[in-house]
Amino acid sequence: MKVLAVNGSPRADGNTSHMLKTVLAVAETAGHETELYQAGGRAVRGCQSCGGCRKHPGSCAIDDWINELYPKMAAADAIVLGSPTYFSDLTPEMKAVIDRTGYIAGGAGKSLSRKIGAAVGAVRRAGSIHTLDSMNHFFLINDMVVPGSTYWNMSIARGEGEYENDAEGIRTMTRLGENIVWLLEKLG
Numbered sequence: 709m710k711v712l713a714v715n716g717s718p719r720a721d722g723n724t725s726h727m728l729k730t731v732l733a734v735a736e737t738a739g740h741e742t743e744l745y746q747a748g749g750r751a752v753r754g755c756q757s758c759g760g761c762r763k764h765p766g767s768c769a770i771d772d773w774i775n776e777l778y779p780k781m782a783a784a785d786a787i788v789l790g791s792p793t794y795f796s797d798l799t800p801e802m803k804a805v806i807d808r809t810g811y812i813a814g815g816a817g818k819s820l821s822r823k824i825g826a827a828v829g830a831v832r833r834a835g836s837i838h839t840l841d842s843m844n845h846f847f848l849i850n851d852m853v854v855p856g857s858t859y860w861n862m863s864i865a866r867g868e869g870e871y872e873n874d875a876e877g878i879r880t881m882t883r884l885g886e887n888i889v890w891l892l893e894k895l896g
């Protein structure tokens with residue numbers, strides 16, 4: 709089965725990316741196909757509310773990388789969204805992913821239904837619960853199934869690489885990966 713992770717941080721090798729890699733490594737070890745898609749740092753526009761995804765199901769009228777990412781999401785069995793906390797919320801790139809792929813999925817007959825969805829993200833100090841909630845709302849309105857871990861899916865980290873010093877964060881990501889694998893095997 710396929711696990712897709714989307715990194716909303718502009719730091720392609722930052723903490724959120726490494727958190728996602730921990731989750732993907734567990735899935736890979738269990739024999740699943742994985743992909744890490746870099747969204748952060750790429751030019752993107754928000755949803756323009758044009759209804760194009762209703763007229764042409766499965767695509768967005770703004771022809772950028774969101775039209776490359778959405779089919780990957782539609783083909784995945786599990787989707788892990790990652791965003792660092794920026795002013796207690798998501799990065800703008802992750803917000804664009806949520807709004808635009810969420811609307812495309814709605815226009816394509818709730819195409820993400822019953823896929824597994826999990827949210828992760830790095831934070832220096834505060835605000836990550838709100839960031840995780842914003843991503844979890846995407847899964848829950850898209851009829852998806854959301855596994856947990858032994859703590860909320862965050863890591864206390866600021867500079868690039870600090871996640872590697874957060875033993876509890878690494879344990880939380882590892883268990884999240886195990887729970888995704890467990891669910892994938894149950895949902896088969």
Ligand SMILES: Cc1cc2nc3c(=O)[nH]c(=O)nc-3n(C[C@H](O)[C@H](O)[C@H](O)COP(=O)(O)O)c2cc1C
Nearest residue numbers: 717722723724792794795796830832833834865866
């Ligand atoms: C624009 C900006 C806003 C931030 N806002 C917050 C914040 O509200 N709370 C916090 O604890 N950390 C905040 N941070 C720190 C990041 O969440 C932290 O450095 C995180 O590890 C970055 O993850 P990354 O390496 O995946 O980019 C902010 C960082 C930036 C650049």
